[in-house]
Amino acid sequence: MGVTIRDIAEKTGVSITTISQILNGKGSRFSEATRNKVFQTAKDLAYKPNFFAKNMVTNQTNTIGMIVPEVTDPFFSQMVKGAEDYLNAHDYMILLCNSSQDSTREDLYVEELLHRAVDGLIIASPNILASNVFTQLETLHKPYILLDRKRHHREEGNIFIDDYEGGYMATEHLVALRHTKIGIITSDDSFYSVEERLQGYQGCLTKHGISASTTWIMEGDQTMSGGYIATKKLLETTDITALFVTNDQMVVGAYRAALELGITIPEDLSIVGFDDIELAEYMAPTLTTVRQPIYDIGKTAAEYLLRAIQNPTEKMANKKMPLKLIVRESAKRLEAE
Amino acid sequence: MGVTIRDIAEKTGVSITTISQILNGKGSRFSEATRNKVFQTAKDLAYKPNFFAKNMVTNQTNTIGMIVPEVTDPFFSQMVKGAEDYLNAHDYMILLCNSSQDSTREDLYVEELLHRAVDGLIIASPNILASNVFTQLETLHKPYILLDRKRHHREEGNIFIDDYEGGYMATEHLVALRHTKIGIITSDDSFYSVEERLQGYQGCLTKHGISASTTWIMEGDQTMSGGYIATKKLLETTDITALFVTNDQMVVGAYRAALELGITIPEDLSIVGFDDIELAEYMAPTLTTVRQPIYDIGKTAAEYLLRAIQNPTEKMANKKMPLKLIVRESAKRLEAE
Structure with a gap:
């Protein structure tokens, strides 16, 4: 593996955050000794900011956490596909978690994903999430989209069908x-x-x-x-x-x-x-x-989330997705008896 | 969110690795000043080792990265289910990645998952992986299972059908x-x-x-x-x-x-x-x-992987999974003309 900021941290004893800021040209508040040490070590280790290292510097990981109730259900795998196609096209990747409809597991996955520094979350959940989950999300200023049948009252970012x-x-x-x-x-x-x-x-x-x-x-x-x-x-x-x-x-x-x-x-x-x-x-x-526009629901969730990541102060829009009757062969006119 | 080792690292300027070792009682090689500073800060912040913090201390994250070619394909979602059921029962969670059969994306996901410190990987791939992927895996001593049609020659951990x-x-x-x-x-x-x-x-x-x-x-x-x-x-x-x-x-x-x-x-x-x-x-x-015992292939991969994580020096077994003809109604005897 290429040299990462972590390696520089291990070598210098300086924290990752500090190194990120220094390498990103935002380290003026640190001592010149620290700055020199970091630059010299980066040079010694032939550190090259690669895709991920760059993201660490910009404090973005370009990954989105997505939690779904059941990945084997074609409904959700379609939804994931919609989100993924949009995110991949914008250089983001998904870390996908399967909650098996279990609310404890959902809470754990949110925590787990936050520990892994995702840039935002899409949570498709049939459950009421634990309130500390929201506290975590708000504290860390992590944008998230809930695909939750509007079970949680939110003013913004509701993507739903009627x-x-x-x-x-x-x-x-x-x-x-x-x-x-x-x-x-x-x-x-x-x-x-x-x-x-x-x-x-x-x-x-x-x-x-x-x-x-x-x-x-x-x-x-x-x-x-x-x-x-x-x-x-x-x-x-x-x-x-x-x-x-x-x-x-x-x-x-x-x-x-x-x-x-x-x-x-x-x-x-x-x-x-x-x-x-x-x-x-x-x-x-x-x-x-x-x-149901399943694919589009996933895609729209991804689109709104990226917008929220890029414009943290802007309020997210709500969107009602359209339903359409597709007439095929399985229903026919009842003949008069 | 609860206080984590990261918070202690930010507060003290001591690296996460060092703090982990100190809190885990393996910090004798660090100065008493550093050790005191870490313990005092942990106490000040009311640090409690929770599930994940504990894992950071033991250097385990209890998460497994799994990469599949296409999550919307019921074949792979069954495989994921098999792996997941086994892993969940053993207190591990899966971070799932969808490569869309794309080999560049597979390489990126491996790197991404390693950056996120998973304990091991299950990689279902139709492609020949880039050689630096293996270098990374070997360097970091990360156990992995390849479900790859035996495209890569390995002496161990081959789970396959004929x-x-x-x-x-x-x-x-x-x-x-x-x-x-x-x-x-x-x-x-x-x-x-x-x-x-x-x-x-x-x-x-x-x-x-x-x-x-x-x-x-x-x-x-x-x-x-x-x-x-x-x-x-x-x-x-x-x-x-x-x-x-x-x-x-x-x-x-x-x-x-x-x-x-x-x-x-x-x-x-x-x-x-x-x-x-x-x-x-x-x-x-x-x-x-x-x-094909799709579910069992996923389950066996998970089982072998956990065994490898727990016994890093042991060689993984190979396993040929059995096939079985399931006779139903779609094929019938051709009558003589």
Whole structure:
């Protein structure tokens, strides 16, 4: 490895901060002896400011810490990709941490990343973070973006979608196709704002004078297997003709459940999903779903964060990301009986 | 944030290394004045060795750097999961880096992670790493595991599968089902050891006296869309009855290509995949595929790495991970005509 400021620190006994300032031409408050020692040692060791050393001097590391709940979920890996593409194009790299939805681990990772002197953080979290996490971030003046379903009240830097609107949109598509018995697969309370999507579904049904049965609502894990189990239960106990599945991972399981019960999509059952993961257009039938701009959410978070790093006094903007219904083959018009 | 060794370093002007040694009771070679100054400052600042400070003292950070080519690929996110579960259970955390298959970025990330004092590295790479990367790793005595298709010759710590055997296994299953016109979807040379899988396919056909046509081989990108395009081309130009697709992501596209051409799986075309991603058992028909123990590869890498960190003088073992044909519905016996 090339010679770093650390090596100079070890050799001279002068602190890294001091050396950084001296080498960066901001060392006038230090004694001439110290300055000479540092310059001489840098010369003796053939110190060359490389990419990282340069960053140490400018007090920037050009790395961003990013914490996500579950990296194996294509939703989050897309979000990471969006952030990463933007950051890489601007010479920043990501140190990625997987919290497994665990709030203790999130707190530890924030601390860990701060110890490693990242320039800023993007935290996608389903949890309320410990208050000392915010104290740390504020004390160190580290900009951060929360992708947190607006669980923490902040005046600035909120990047979000309207989940109520999304739930309404999915349900309205099914109503427009003449369905009146419309089920919904929800999930336990986690990162996804499923509660508001459920309210959107209910709001839409009420608006159209459809009185929903509570038996039409089934909860499951936010996985393929969770979607499979919940859909199977729902289809075995109700006579719905349409189904809103609140995330696309669960739709994969819903398709299998229908197949095993001899129920054909969309002839016997129309399905609308949520997210629009890559797989949606490869499924048979292709999936009608509410598209979240997942990649753009990650990208926008990165963009806002870099702006905050470069303009520390400026307030960050808030941004509502647009949702869009992508109509494919999985939902069809109910023929009059 | 709690008081850290860094704060003591700033206050005293004594280097972090020195303070660590003094607080860790290994400071006898430093002057009594220095030792007193450090202890007094630690007391003044109400310094408490917390998780991370403790690690700085013991010269361990309990973090592992992991570099993967593409985090959005379910193959790698499974691998990360395996490593992470093992490491978390042993109080280690992962800093994850996505190289996007880019070798310059890999080199930068290694440097970056070393600057951040990780205890060891797991590097999943399709590339030949720059030789100075190894110099750095060796100089700093940082243990590392390469998941690299054995591209670098190392005597120890090789965790691998036999891709030739896997390709042979997939093809033999199709031959046993009486197929003689068997195509293969390969991909550009990247992380996956597709070349050896192709050789396994060819070796198996030769063994059974089947002379393969070069028109049966089609290359594509290792994505759903790559699989779709390659399969479509292949099915439009040949009369194969079976197909070995060398990774499961591409199978998703292959299914769609067959569907659009009115070719039914497995009645008109038998398919065998490679990897056994989670989706494989949800597809319609469910996918017969060669299972790679992806999760276990990550887990084993983590296990070997921790062992190397704890026993720096011991040589790491090599381990060949087992492959297994998972028979589901996508390949069926060819009826005599």
